Amino acid sequence: TCALPIYWTDVNQEQIMRINLETSKIDMVVSENVKTPDGLAIDWVHHHLYWTDTGLNHIEVATLDGDKRKVLIQDDLDEPRAIALDPNNAYIYWTDWGQSPKIERCGMNGKNRQVLISDDITWPNGLTIDYVGERLYWIDAKTHQIGSSKLDGTERQLILRGHTYLG
Secondary structure (H helix, E strand, O other): OOOOOEEEEEOOOOEEEEEOOOOOOEEEEEOOOOOOEEEEEEEOOOOEEEEEEOOOOEEEEEEOOOOOOEEEEOOOOOOEEEEEEEOOOOEEEEEEOOOOOEEEEEEOOOOOOEEEEOOOOOOEEEEEEEOOOOEEEEEEOOOOEEEEEEOOOOOOEEEEEOOEEOO
């Protein structure tokens, strides 16, 4: 079998890296014009790499080798953190820890941006998508809560508060 590479961000070295698991070769994928790469997501359908940069306050996309880079979102971002992709429906989702914490989404081309969650949220950190259930899940690192909503931000639910399951 062919092992896919593993990608990661290194905020100390200000770069995005990958390792080929078959050869153990490490490559620097993105190292220029990046300050604090944080959230990272792979579009496995179109073979693109998306990331948030909390230092430059933008969301960027590139090919998997780091070429053909494009800044998709740079306005009204304060502390973009986690990122998740839904390539089947062509959406990017991300969290923002800034002065107005929120979870947003836009098309994978950066268009049609909309705020999904902006109330009762402080430090939205982890973010993932349940593709079968068509739900978005996030963790709030400040309030120690796990929340969920439909992919359009409706039908919000609080799943866990502290260590108490609320299901």
